[in-house]
Amino acid sequence: MRGGAVIDAITAASREQNAACGRELMAIGELYARRAPEDDEARICWAVDGHANLVAELSAALNISRGRAAARLRLAIDLRERLPKVGALFAGGAIDYRMVTTLVNRADLVTDPEWLARLDEAFARWAPTWMKLSGPKLYERVDMWVERFDPTGVREPKTPSEDVYVEVGPISPGVVGIWARLACQDGVAFDTRLDAMASGVCRDDPRSKDQRRADALMAMASGRTRLACRCGAADCPHRGPETPAPRVVINVIAEQATLEGRSNDPGYLPGYGAVPAALLREQAPTADVRLVTLPSPYPEDGYRPSAQLARFVRMRDLTCRFPGCDVAAAHCQIDHTIPYPIGPTHPSNLKLLCVFHQLLDEERFCA
Template sequence: MFDAGDPATLIDAMAAASRAESAAIAERLRAVAALYEVRCVDYAEAQFWRTDVFEAVAAEVSAAQNISRGRAGCQVRVAVSLYQRLPQVAAVFARGDIDYRVLQMVINRTANVEDDIIAGLDASLAEQVRKWMRLSKKKLRDRIDVWVADYDPAAVRVPPTVAENCYLEVEAHPEAAGMAMVGGVLDAVDASAFDQRLDLIADSVCANDPRSKQQRRAAACGAMGRLESSLACLCGSTDCPAAKVRESAAQVVVHVLAEQATLEGTSRRPGYLSGFGVLPAESVRKAATTAKLKPVRFPSNEPESGYRPSAGLRDFLQWRDLTCRFPGCDRPVAGCDLDHTTSWPFGPTHASGLKHYCRTDHLIKTFYTGPNGWSDEQRPDGTIVITAPTGHVYTTDALGGILFPGLAVPTGTITTSTPVDGAGRTAMMPMRKTTREQDRRERVKQERRRRLELNAEQERQRQAWLAATYEPPPF
């Protein structure tokens, strides 16, 4: 597989690569933090904007590294915290003395330390942290917390309550096309009701249904989504005792895009389930047996007269784009706005001049303009060419056009004019009531208060224990 070398040389190479990896990540984070500082000056008026400097920098990071907006935002948070609050720990990381795992733990466990104290803690941790590389996650956390408690007892992190972390997520399966994963943390009473409802629906079939109980419970989730109270039995019997009229009261619609040949069985080309991704041909044909079939119609070459596109044009654009068209963003079109590439009425309402941006990217494109802003252009086949504030150019292709080339056929050339610079346009930007930094400080304030309360209670219990176990001297 590869040329064997001297073991000592291989060990040296391994160690050097590990240190180089940390140094490279440190340099990347330093660049992100420096970019954030520059943009805070460039976009000084944006701190109360809904799409603030943090979002603007995350958009640049996402595009430059070709990563999702969520990962880019995480990098911005880590970079700013590291280089603004922990510069000496950052230097240790840049030398390769610690890895990213240790660095993340230090940043997280010191997040509540007061600004006038953090410098001293930073210096102390920089001297010690390289010794902790071998520690497990729990031991590493506890070691850092000891140092935090010495400098700022109120800053020791308080574990979040489970109730604060309730969630339920539904996402595409990472390996099995056409499948999805559901998971989360629920209130116990809600979970009990949900669990019982699944059982009731799963048990609505006869004893000869070939599916296992778990498979029927999984199918019951779809029935619940359609507001159905029972499952269709798969026993195959014409006189099944569980057979009944099953009507759906659902107000939900599931959209699947597929080629006609796939529906007819002459092609195994997969379809696309909106919001989840590729759907195998067999699943497409199964869904089509009870679905309303609607062809995607190619739009007219003539522009439409109004600002808002017709239902037919909107339908085509949704299937052509499938996701947000901004670099690094893959939010489904269901959560996106339609954007005129050249603002209306200077750009017509036409397929060659419309595409989808999620709300955050739409605001970035609309309000972060000028010398330090973004600009974009659109080609007739739906390709978007986006120029970043730095002059870097990124190209995004419509996902629907990639999966189904017929949707990427050029829709005609349009005529645009130069928009008039809208003075005072920034007044239309949705605003925050508090800045992101104010929100952070309020979170820290509340968690510090909880820590002081916990510390006081622990001290009360200690004093009570001492009083209960104290025995006066026998004289």
């Protein structure tokens, strides 16, 4: 295949990919019109209304989380009801997902039907020529058209006090990263406090400044106000007892052989992933180790599982069992797949469901 033919194959595949995504959203919009009409008064006050029920159905069908399904449904509704010409353009493959989400989000505040129709027509005409633009330039072009038809519909940037967050997530086995966006004065205060705690040890402390700052952050998270020196000198003035900290419980699942050094299989920290075997053995002496025993092969009497069986189910499932849902076991309920008393109180008939999917399950059997 010549170079030009390869380029043609790439562009054709890209257009097909865009078109397939557009057709998917068109189909989702059609399903919404059939399954979750706005005038469905019978379900409007239900805990799981027509919209929420459709989100759950989509998440199961597409094997994605409920949040991603809700975002996809919202986009499909906007293309069907607000920007149908943009939706048709997407289904034809002329624009991509980035362009569609930008157009929908930047026009989100426009409510007048006439202005929205004119905006939809302008977007459908110009969007293919905007594909080459960078993010900031694309926002400028879109906002220019929104400003032309509805000046009050231009999306204003968030103020610094609104656009703040702190996130914690895994970056490698046994290690997490912390990302934050704070108001400048809060960030400076936090940075200054870390430096002050990191400097509150003697010069013989073996840790680097970065290590002391990390330890200071954990001290703050534990409710302590100072950092203990690790120089090892009995007469160190900074070696005194630290402020007592409240107890924090972290559940880590590991094999007995790993703790005893007979295996190097990693442990598992729910929500964060693998924990290296060496780190597990290092932390084990200060941990409360509880064995998870296999339940009896026979069903238990009664509806509510025993504490031992409940613990086994939570350690086995770890999260809500509904497709695409990752709500942690601590926030889930134990559900009988086949309702009791027809279905037994046995591990094979028990699973974890979050509150939302528990309500969805109950609705299925009560409908």
